[in-house]
Amino acid sequence: MVKLLPNPCLRRLELTTRPRLGHVAIQVDDPEAAANFYADLFGFQIVGRxxxxxxGNMVLLTSDRAEEDHVLQLIEKAVAEHVAFRVExxxxxxxxxxxxxxKNIPVVMAANHGTQVGFFIKDSAGRFIEIYWPTGRRH
Structure with a gap:
């Protein structure tokens, strides 16, 4: 007979909400042109510049501002590309x-953007990952 032991990792996750995808920052040569593309194709709204x-130059877009301040950051410099996960x-x-x-994952940077606070780590492939909490403030 196999006895299943409680998984301590699952117990820890029950104590908190799991992060969900919040936004993605991608490098583009021309943030304004890219913003117009996403606005025209998907109906995204430009909510900040x-x-x-x-x-570098950056344009923020959202599909539903009531749900998320922004879901897409179009940035000129690749060094700032990241995937952001939101906690509640x-x-x-x-x-x-x-x-x-x-887990001995170095925190690369803490950030307070006003509308959100959080921190950055790198994933196993070296990509920046942001974990953040929205403060409720708007741009």
Missing amino acids: SSTPIT TLADLKYWHQEVKR
């Missing part, structure tokens, strides 16, 4: 911060 030394509470964000530390 900015420029920073890290991203600040307690969840703290939990996942501890979890990545427990």
Whole structure:
């Protein structure tokens, strides 16, 4: 007879919500032209524009602002490409911060964008991954 033991990983996940896909940042040569493409094809709304030394020019788009502040970041500089996962509470964000530390995954950077706070790690392929909590503030 095989006895199934409780899986401690599953128990930890029951204590918090699992992150869900929040947004993706992709490099494009011309963020404005790309934004027009996504707006025309999918009906996405342009919800913000900015420029920073890290991203270069950037355009933010959403498909449903009530659901997510933005789902797509179109950026000039590839170094800022990332996939972002959203958690529902600040307690969840703290939990996942501890979890990545427990697994010896280095936290590359913490970020406070005003509309969200979170941190960045790298996945096994070296891609940036953001885990964030939306603060409820709008642009």
